[in-house]
Amino acid sequence: MRRPALLLVLPLLITVGCAPTDAGPAVGSSDPPQRSAAFDRRAAEVAEAWRPDATWRSGYVPLQGPTVLVGDPRFTPDTEAAFRAGWYREQVPIPPTRVGGEIRFPDGRLTVPLVNAAEAYRQLDQGDPEPCPGRPKRPGLPSPGGPTVEPGPDGWATSAPRTACLALTVTGVTFGAVPVHTSRGEAQVPAWLFTIEELATPVARLAVASTAVTPVPEPAAPPRPLPDGLVAAQDLAEVDGAALTVRLGVGACDTGITPLVWEGPDAVVVGGGVTRSTGVCPDVLKLEPVTVTLTAPLGARPVLDVFTGGPLSIAAR
Incomplete structure (x- = not known):
């Protein structure tokens, strides 16, 4: 796994007016x-x-991200946090084998270059979780040394049990296709499917090379x-x-x-x-x-x- 990336979390702000704007005649909210x-x-x-332009109907313009869940993963708070942060660790070799592929649209097919499984995993894996002293790396395991204690208003006190800090464990990888929302409707797109020990469904990383992706206009x-x-x-x-x-x-x-x-x-x-x-x-x-x-x-x-x-x-x- 790579070094963890720095995550910057900012609040989403928007100016909320309480009176008509200058966008022409006011439209009364009560009307x-x-x-x-x-x-x-x-x-x-x-x-x-x-x-x-014409590529909207002839090329590959994905309208969702390159990491896809097919089915209900049955997230816990920890596994959802790890999925959103991109924290993974591999327990099996990730093969560099290259394969060919095509995207199947409702109106036709498109042959595209693909990335191999090793490259797809490098794109998927964004590093390790932050160190969590006194907490297990896997869910369901006790913290080393017994209960964690923290200073409180009256001195040291036993803390409530905490959930685990963990990365998602990759135990297998296969090649397949997943449904993706595109400019040409829902398409079946080649993907590497990573089996995750902690989730009920694989995590799919789309395998289409960036050179074949047309950006949204x-x-x-x-x-x-x-x-x-x-x-x-x-x-x-x-x-x-x-x-x-x-x-x-x-x-x-x-x-x-x-x-x-x-x-x-x-x-x-x-x-x-x-x-x-x-x-x-x-x-x-x-x-x-x-x-x-x-x-x-x-x-x-x-x-x-x-x-x-x-x-x-x-x-x-």
């Missing part, structure tokens, strides 16, 4: 019909401005802020046929959170409506999941954010 009409007007502009949003009472979508939590679960970025004191969707033949635009607080409120961004149901399955249509005009990606688990 849902006006708010919905303002959303529809902007969504139509966003859809009209969406003009990706830059959005072309209307050059003005959102009307008051409308909020942006941050990402997609789930796509299930015609049902979309979207995470909206809302203020800490916003109420009346309502999903809004505009559906066209070539794109879907999503956002939300809220009622703003009139009092003092912390400037904190909250991610609020909401579900919308389309009139037809999403298919290969992009889901665009009403604020930025860009396509939304599947959020990391």
Whole structure:
């Protein structure tokens, strides 16, 4: 395993206004019909401005990250922390064998260069957990030397049991394919599947070489802020046929959170409506999941954010 990377955690902040903005005529948060009409007007502009080049329909444009879980891993707090941080340790040799592969889209196939399992593991492994004195490296094991003691307000006292600091243990690796949300719909993408002792499902690392990945095009949003009472979508939590679960970025004191969707033949635009607080409120961004149901399955249509005009990606688990 490599040396641990420095993790910098910053709070997500957003300016939450409590009065109409300068984005044109104010849309009263208490007037849902006006708010919905303002959303529809902007969504139509966003859809009209969406003009990706030919690679959107002919290349490989992934709309989710390169590390994929297929099925329920049955996370514990420790294993989820290790997964999100990229803490792994291998207990088996990781072969450098190269294989060929192709991506299977709903509308065709694309042959692509792949990375070998050893390279995929190097991309997956982000280092070791921080040292945890007095705590076991594996879950379920007692701390060495008996209970951990810590100074408290009245001197030394026995602490409550703690969970383990651990890295995820790789016990096997196989080559396969996993479903990935792309610009051409859900595709079966070559991947290296790492069997993890502590998880109920393998961790898949997509095997497509970076030279074969087309980046997501830059959005072309209307050059003005959102009307008051409308909020942006941050990402997609789930796509299930015609049902979309979207995470909206809302203020800490916003109420009346309502999903809004505009559906066209070539794109879907999503956002939300809220009622703003009139009092003092912390400037904190909250991610609020909401579900919308389309009139037809999403298919290969992009889901665009009403604020930025860009396509939304599947959020990391």
